[in-house]
Amino acid sequence: QQQVKQSPQSLIVQKGGISIINCAYENTAFDYFPWYQQFPGKGPALLIAIRPDVSEKKEGRFTISFNKSAKQFSLHIMDSQPGDSATYFCAASDSGNTPLVFGKGTRLSVIA
Amino acid sequence: DSGVTQTPKHLITATGQRVTLRCSPRSGDLSVYWYQQSLDQGLQFLIQYYNGEERAKGNILERFSAQQFPDLHSELNLSSLELGDSALYFCASSVTGLSSETQYFGPGTRLLVL
Numbered sequence: 247q248q249q250v251k252q253s254p255q256s257l258i259v260q261k262g263g264i265s266i267i268n269c270a271y272e273n274t275a276f277d278y279f280p281w282y283q284q285f286p287g288k289g290p291a292l293l294i295a296i297r298p299d300v301s302e303k304k305e306g307r308f309t310i311s312f313n314k315s316a317k318q319f320s321l322h323i324m325d326s327q328p329g330d331s332a333t334y335f336c337a338a339s340d341s342g343n344t345p346l347v348f349g350k351g352t353r354l355s356v357i358a
Numbered sequence: 359d360s361g362v363t364q365t366p367k368h369l370i371t372a373t374g375q376r377v378t379l380r381c382s383p384r385s386g387d388l389s390v391y392w393y394q395q396s397l398d399q400g401l402q403f404l405i406q407y408y409n410g411e412e413r414a415k416g417n418i419l420e421r422f423s424a425q426q427f428p429d430l431h432s433e434l435n436l437s438s439l440e441l442g443d444s445a446l447y448f449c450a451s452s453v454t455g456l457s458s459e460t461q462y463f464g465p466g467t468r469l470l471v472l
């Protein structure tokens with residue numbers, strides 16, 4: 247019930263292409279869905295987050311798509327750049343005092 | 359720079375030993391989280407403190423303990439270390455500790471148990 251399943255585990259995308267990372271959850275009480283980005287040797291940092299009252303949120307080249315009925319959400323990186331190469335974690339919570347539940351991460355490599 | 363500091367950056371020790379990892383949260387943040395990151399398990403939540411009190415507990419082993427001090431810094435104590443405890447340990451902080459808040463992660467402590 248508390249898991250967040252993330253796929254793929256790793257992803258290689260050509261420069262300029264679209265990177266897509268998917269996550270699925272079971273707990274219908276979840277109402278906050280952030281994505282964290284982690285560069286090698288650094289701690290994760292919040293990239294973008296969404297609540298289920300909207301189906302999509304866009305910030306620059308990064309877009310979260312949310313499907314409440316399917317209990318799935320995804321991160322799209324448009325015009326992927328080598329500088330986007332990092333590990334991406336999706337997460338979910340019920341906005342209260344229960345901790346964020348993280349997916350296992352996707353290692354993205356953008357090649358020129 | 360997230361404003362969260364962690365020391366030491368690297369730690370090499372032997373099985374059976376005990377180590378202490380230290381974390382200073384961002385100025386103004388009252389809540390501290392500890393995570394363990396290994397290659398196959400991703401980010402595992404260990405424990406959360408808010409203003410000195412334990413708020414939530416995750417997959418923290420009995421050999422591990424933590425506390426948050428009055429000045430809000432936190433320490434994670436790992437004892438009777440095993441090879442499998444080798445991992446990156448992250449501390450994060452947030453203002454009030456609600457799970458919908460942004461968590462700011464420190465640079466991590468890399469622990470190697472030989």
